[in-house]
Each structure stands twice: as structure tokens, then as C-alpha cells.
Amino acid sequence: MQVMTANTFAPPPSDAELIRDCQCGKPDAFRELYRRHQKSVRAMLQHLCDPAMLEDLVQEVFIKAWKGLPKMRGTAQFSTWLYRIAWNVGADYRRKMAQQRQRTQQQEMMYDLADNAPHALLHLHHQDIVSRGLQHISPDHAIVIILHDLQDMPQADIAEILKIPTGTVKSRLFHARQTLRQFFHQEGISL
Amino acid sequence: MTQLTPHSSDPADELKQSDGGDHDANLITFLRQHAPPVPEVSIDAEARLMAAIAQQETTTKPSRTPRSRLMIAAGCSVFVYALWQLFQVMMPPRQPVGELAELENFWFQNWDGVANAENNSPFLSENDSSTDAVPGQAQKSINHPPSP
Numbered sequence: 001m002q003v004m005t006a007n008t009f010a011p012p013p014s015d016a017e018l019i020r021d022c023q024c025g026k027p028d029a030f031r032e033l034y035r036r037h038q039k040s041v042r043a044m045l046q047h048l049c050d051p052a053m054l055e056d057l058v059q060e061v062f063i064k065a066w067k068g069l070p071k072m073r074g075t076a077q078f079s080t081w082l083y084r085i086a087w088n089v090g091a092d093y094r095r096k097m098a099q100q101r102q103r104t105q106q107q108e109m110m111y112d113l114a115d116n117a118p119h120a121l122l123h124l125h126h127q128d129i130v131s132r133g134l135q136h137i138s139p140d141h142a143i144v145i146i147l148h149d150l151q152d153m154p155q156a157d158i159a160e161i162l163k164i165p166t167g168t169v170k171s172r173l174f175h176a177r178q179t180l181r182q183f184f185h186q187e188g189i190s191l
Numbered sequence: 192m193t194q195l196t197p198h199s200s201d202p203a204d205e206l207k208q209s210d211g212g213d214h215d216a217n218l219i220t221f222l223r224q225h226a227p228p229v230p231e232v233s234i235d236a237e238a239r240l241m242a243a244i245a246q247q248e249t250t251t252k253p254s255r256t257p258r259s260r261l262m263i264a265a266g267c268s269v270f271v272y273a274l275w276q277l278f279q280v281m282m283p284p285r286q287p288v289g290e291l292a293e294l295e296n297f298w299f300q301n302w303d304g305v306a307n308a309e310n311n312s313p314f315l316s317e318n319d320s321s322t323d324a325v326p327g328q329a330q331k332s333i334n335h336p337p338s339p
Contacts, residue, residue: 023257024257025248027241027244027245027248030241030244031237031241034237034240035237038232038236039229039232042229042230042232043229046227046229046230047227051230054230055232055233055236058232058236059236059239059240059243062240063240063243063244063247066244066247067247123225126221126224126225127225127226127227129225130221130222130225130226130227131227145222149218149219149222149223150222150223150226177215177218180218180222181218184218184221189221191214191217191218191221
């Protein structure tokens with residue numbers, strides 16, 4: 001018969017408990033928080049930055065989170081707070097890039113794939129269109145699409161992350177979808 | 192032009208359908224199906240992060256624990272209390288209002304006596320023996336200058 005100790009089925013510590021440990025200066029607790037949330041942060045930032053910069057930006061987000069943990073209010077949800085930091089880092093990055101980037105004529109790439117193109121190629125083509133579509137719309141609109149439509153986050157949480165009213169989230173979502181739909185239409189996809 | 196009408200069994204999509212109609216549901220499904228995959232995390236990313244944090248720890252002062260915060264708060268309270276006590280000691284005691292009124296009343300009643308001390312002073316009266324020794328000297332000292 002298998003002996004089950006209490007530790008075997010001890011539930012994993014909650015985010016709040018890990019945060020308390022971090023505030024007491026335990027980096028291992030922060031390692032656990034990183035493991036839990038790094039994928040969401042990565043998924044959000046990949047649409048806002050150059051893929052080559054993704055690792056650095058994710059690291060910047062978590063270093064900022066570590067520095068900010070002692071000041072973190074107990075009432076705030078860690079994931080919301082972390083998303084807020086990630087959004088700030090991503091927006092800063094885009095602002096910097098926009099300042100540095102020289103204005104170049106955007107090359108219009110018209111893909112004219114035949115209906116009988118291999119499925120994998122078509123999928124890659126669509127991925128490229130989605131990626132360019134998210135780059136095409138403004139960051140304010142892109143983040144709402146990413147969080148709501150791709151990550152299935154409730155509008156109230158998005159409002160809290162972006163510090164805007166829920167009505168503004170709805171409005172941005174509406175306009176972002178409209179712009180995306182127009183972009184896809186130009187690319188030959190009618191949705 | 193490609194016409195895409197994807198169908199999804201995801202309950203979240205059904206929610207969106209009710210929110211924004213089929214139009215939005217198609218768009219959302221398309222986005223989800225073709226969103227670029229999240230890049231794999233590099234093997235050393237976690238190690239680099241923890242090293243960076245450890246470096247932060249050595250360069251910055253350690254974060255305050257709740258216990259040290261409590262001690263700081265208690266110290267501040269004691270300091271403020273001591274200051275208040277010191278202030279109380281340094282300030283002259285205040286007279287009660289009734290006592291002040293009585294004192295003021297006394298001054299008013301006796302002001303004439305103070306102003307016209309030449310007439311009332313028992314020390315400068317003519318019968319005073321202390322003025323007899325040098326007559327006129329005391330009288331001179333309290334005489335007012337003649338009015339014009």
C-alpha cells in the first residue's frame with residue numbers, strides 16, 4: 001500500500017503566496033512565478049515586437065516585475081499587473097522603433113495563391129497575413145485584439161490592464177476588427 | 192478572393208458570436224487559427240533572468256520585509272510621541288479662561304490706581320515719614336512736567 005504523505009498532495013502555492021515569499025527576498029518563488037506566466041507574456045509581446053527582441057523584452061518585463069514586487073498592492077492580481085508591465089515594455093519598444101525607423105516605402109506584397117496550393121503553404125500565408133495585420137493596426141488596437149480575441153481575456157480585465165473604461169475597450173475592439181477586416185480584404189481574404 | 196467561413200466548436204467563440212455576430216466570430220476564428228505560434232523559450236532564458244535578478248540583489252539594497260516595515264512604523268510612532276511630549280514640556284502652561292478674565296478684570300479695576308500713583312501711593316504721601324527726611328525730593332521725582 002502506498003503511503004501518502006501530506007506533502008504529496010500539497011496544493012501548489014498561489015500567486016499571492018509566491019509574491020509574499022518574493023517580498024521576503026526569496027528568488028526561488030519568483031522563478032516559479034516566471035514559469036507560470038512567461039508563456040502568456042511571450043504570447044502577448046511577440047505581436048508587439050521584433051521576434052529577435054522577444055527574449056530580451058520578456059526578460060525586461062520580469063526584471064521590472066521583480067523590482068516592482070515590494071511595492072505591489074496585495075489586492076492587485078499578479079497576472080493583470082504583469083500584463084500591464086508587459087504592455088508598457090512593448091509600447092515603449094514600439095515607440096523607440098518608430099522613432100528609429102526610417103520611413104521606407106512599404107512594399108505591397110500581393111500573394112496570389114491558387115486555390116489548389118498545398119494546405120501547409122496556405123496556412124503559412126495566412127499566418128503571415130495575420131502577423132502583418134496585427135502590425136498594421138495601431139498598438140492600442142492590437143493589444144485589445146491580442147488579449148481579447150487571441151487570449152480570451154474578459155473585457156473588464158483588459159480595461160484594468162490598460163487603465164481605460166470598459167466602453168473604450170469595446171470601442172477599440174470594434175474599430176480594430178473593422179480595420180483588420182479591411183486589411184484582410186485587401187489581402188484577398190473576405191471574412 | 193478567398194471566402195472563409197470557419198466553424199469552431201469553442202464555447203468562447205459562441206460567446207463572441209452572441210457579442211458581435213457571425214461576422215466577428217469568423218474573424219476571431221481566423222485569427223486564432225492562423226495566429227503565429229508563440230516562439231519556444233530559449234533554454235538559458237530562465238537562468239539568465241535569475242542571474243540578472245541576483246545581480247540586482249547585490250547592487251541594490253535588500254527589499255524590506257513586513258517585519259522591518261513594522262519596526263520602522265513603530266520607531267516613527269515613538270519619535271512623534273517623544274516630539275509631542277517635548278513640545279508639551281517646552282510650552283508655558285496655559286491659564287484657564289476664567290482665571291485670565293479675572294486677571295483682566297483686576298487690571299481694569301486697578302488701572303486708575305496705577306496711573307495716578309502720585310495721589311494714591313502710600314509711600315509718597317505727605318504723611319509718609321520716609322519723605323520727611325528730604326522734603327521736596329520725592330515730590331520732584333514724581334511730578335509730571337507742566338502741561339503747556
